Amino acid sequence: MSAAAINITDIFQRLPNEILLQITAHLDSPAPSIAKFAHEPSTTLTDADQTPLKNLSCVSWRWRKIVLPMLFRYSRIQLDPTPQWVPIDARILDNMQGQLTKLSNHEFQVYQHMRSKFKSSSIFAYDESFDDLLINLCRIDDGDEFLKSIPDILWFPHLPKSDFLHYAEFVQQYELKYHIKNVVIYTDKSYELRHVSTAEAYLSKVVKEIWSTIFQVLEPTRVVVSAPPCTLAGLLDVAMMSSDTWAFDMKIHHVEFIQYGQASQIQHTTPQCRPWETALVHRRPWTHLAYNEGSSISAYSTYEYHLKQSPRMLYLLLLRLAKEVQDCCNIRSFSFIGVFPFHTNIRVVIHALQKIQTLEEVKFQLAPGPENDLLNETKRMGRAQPSDLWLEWNESYKNITCFLGTYDFADGASFTSKDCSVAAVKQDVGEYMELLQKKGQGWQAKEDGLWIRDHTRDHEGASINIPAPDI
Structure with a gap:
């Protein structure tokens, strides 16, 4: 060289x-x-x-x-899949009594506490029908060899103890707390203890611990939670309001919270404008909420499908925002994604949206996107009829149209239909928006699938009245 x-x-x-x-x-x-x-x-x-x-x-x-x-602007945290909780009943207590010398300090404390509890109910303690009332759930600690040997160990959502500790140390060492703006918390484990009445208090405790720990280590402006519906309900501190989840075969739901702008710039009406530091929905003054519930297609193959009810965590989240949050720090934008959801589900979501007075941007996607071809997947379609799918789609858009026509949107507010990526569907959505113009609502088309509220165009093409949706 x-x-x-x-x-x-x-x-x-x-x-x-x-x-x-x-x-x-x-x-x-x-x-x-x-x-x-x-x-x-x-x-x-x-x-x-x-x-x-x-x-x-x-x-x-x-x-x-x-x-x-x-x-490290984008980070992900997988919840620990290892079961860590043991339901302590009178029968397990008898087994512990025979191995007192082998118990760890924690196990011995559990034994003493449970023995005093069962003394007051000894007549019923061994009756399995009373387990739900008398059961105590105990988290396994390091060194609890007896508890680890019990076959029926249960799972609650929890952070991976040692891995998250190393993660937190890494964040602190490289001063990444304010660089990590996005975090995804995810799991594929399903929480299956909603039938145990005493489990709810434990679930609430461990979920609060998860969010408190994460927000001590990180300061994200975007949080995504991805989990099976039953687990997601627990992580969001809401109910599912459905006993038909089996029919929908929804493996995972996504929810996204985003905080645009600086929290310090918000002019709070009162210090108590929301119940801070409780559920995830109140951990920060989120300005955007997005929800993806996936496909409802499998439910169309069931008998009297129209009577089935999908999980409604989103509806309850929106109600919490409407009832518990002041306008100063409530959401400004909302997005819903689902594949042929039942119009009854869209109707209740809109019912909750109507109660939130701060919306400036609304997006809906109710048909398959360009990334999939569900309508041509014979196995996924099952006995579902395409005509039924589009019937529900049309009924859903009727509800959306009524919402756009009755909600008091300010000038510049936007509505986006992500379904407009398909030409035939774009035409149908356009016809619904034309109905708004005929009602005298000024929604100006800007580009494919995007309309902007313009009050100066009100009454330009008014010719009909559109009744409000029955919600």
Whole structure:
């Protein structure tokens, strides 16, 4: 190599950090949890096919230092799948009594506490029909070998103890708390103890512990929770309001909370404008709420499908926002994604939306997106009739149209229909929006699937009255 030959390493060392940051920006791309949020929910929400920033961070220590703040803007936390709770009853207590010398300190404390409890109800303690009333759920600690040997160990949502501790130490060591803006909490484990009355208090306790721990370590402006409906209900501190979840075969739901702008810029009407530090919905002054409940197609194959009720955690979340949050820090935008949901579900969601007075942006997607071809999947369709699917779709849009016509949107508010990516569906949505214009509602079409509220156009094409939805 001649003396004039270019030494790439030397050039790299001489480049200022500003140039390296520009190079890094060209390799940046949206996180999978953003790009795939509207896809049918699955456990692969956070999986990425390509990781250019991670690869670049492995080139050298200087590149790693440059990339680090960008590399960890998006973080994911998987809940521990290991069952850690034991239902202590009188029969287990008898087994513990025979091994007192082998019990850990924690196990011995559990034994003493439960023995005193069962003394006052010894007549019924061994009757299985009283288990739900007398049972105590006990979390397994390190060294609890007896409790670990019990076959019926139960699962509650919880953070991976040691892994999260290392994660927290890493965040602190590299001062990443304010660089991590997005966090996804996910699991594929289903919570199955809603039939045990005493389990609700324990569930509430462990869920509060999850959010308190996460928000002590991180300061995210976007939080996504991805979990089976029964688990998601617990993580959101709401009920499911459905006994028909089997019919819908919804493996995973996604919910997204975003806080746009700085919390310090909000002019709070009162210090108690929401019950801070309780459920996730109240942990921050969220301005955006999005929900993806996936496909309802399997329910159309069941007998009298129209009587089935899908999980309604979203409805309850919106009601909490309407009842418990002042306008100063309530949501400004809302997005719903589902594949052919029943119009009864859309109707109750809209019923709750009507009670929130701060909406400026509303988005709906009720048909399959371009990323899937559910209508041509014979196995997924089962006995469902396409005519029934589109009937529910049309009834849902009638409810949406009535909502757009009765809600007091300000000038500049927007409605987006993500279904307009298909030409035939775009035409149908356009006809519903024309009905609003005939009613005298000024919604101006801006681009495919987007309409802007314009009060100056009110009454331009008024010719009919559209009744409000029966909600």
